[in-house]
Amino acid sequence: MKIEPMDGTHTIDRRVARTRALLQDALIALIPERGYAAITVDDICRRANVGRSTFYTHYADKDALRSATMEVHLRLLSRRRVSDGRETGKRLFEFSLPMFEHADAFRPLHHALLATSGDTIHDELRERIRRTVRTELAEKWIGHDGVPVEFAVQFIAGAFLAVLAWWLAEDAGLPPVQVDDLFQQMAAKGIGP
Template sequence: MAKTDRRVQRTRERLQRALIELISERGYDAITVQDIVNRANVGRTTFYLHYSSKDELFMSCHEAVVSKFRLCPLSREDLLSPEAPPEMVSAYRHLEDARALLSPIFLSYVKDSPLILRRIHDRCARQIEACLRTAFAEGAITIPLDVLANYLTGAQIALVQWWLEEHRPYTPEDLAQAIHHLQRAAIREAFNLRDSNQASRCFAERAGG
């Protein structure tokens, strides 16, 4: 039984790997089941023993997709810095590198993509809430922390979706700085922190340059 389970798992991994490779090469819409089985070197009958469709196979890859949205813990200094933290810039570079894999989800090419987006949102919101709770442990917040965390998460996901869909010319560095600037303002407002003009000048200079 264990040997059979391992064989099933290996077959599924080959199909998942084949799909991810093909998405990177061609884009999701251009791929057929035949393309997938050819790349994985399995028969169509084998494919349908495991998955009913290309969409179902893609959904089986969702853990790998969701895992890309792990936020690095940020300190109070990072969150309030005029410049986007290096970890944030790096995260958006990874998103750009994974554009081909992420586009089917963010642009709703896959029937159940809202389920994956919901998981991404929930994961990120929990991480942001934990980060804020640690960074501002002694701060007096004016709105519930979970509301702030979900607001910040929703704004990020909406901007990433817009960035992918419209093929905007902004670099990952531009996007990270813009989102950080907006988040910083929201965090300062929520915790009644006196703002400065540094972030505004920093972003204006970047946008103007």
């Protein structure tokens, strides 16, 4: 197995490229079906029509394959962002549109990467939070500007869980009331002035 040049200058053996592509595609195809955790190396190989021992000459394990797959596509994404000529400037969150566009173009991949099936540990809690937010918004929120309620639900629930996780990881202690204040404030007014 030749070492792949970092700059992508010269091509690698066709067989290598073929095998890796088959394995990556197989993984992407399988994730929505059973969820990442339930997939075995053997599953991937059978789907890809690749010998199991071959798998291990390319990737150390299932996680390595996943990482490599992500790496390839996120690299594509960065390249696109640089080369598409939109001027980079003062507008906040310029990453978002290219990301949405890339996700749209590679739906199966991104769907696989973000599917709740990937890992069940957060899912129950997430769903619970979403339900709560949904209920509150339905009762007290006058949707405006054609923002779908469900969009707001996802936005708020996602932000909340991220903040909660961060706050718990940082032992440096804001008291609960204070984090909550920040959350309420940003949920209500956003990031702008």
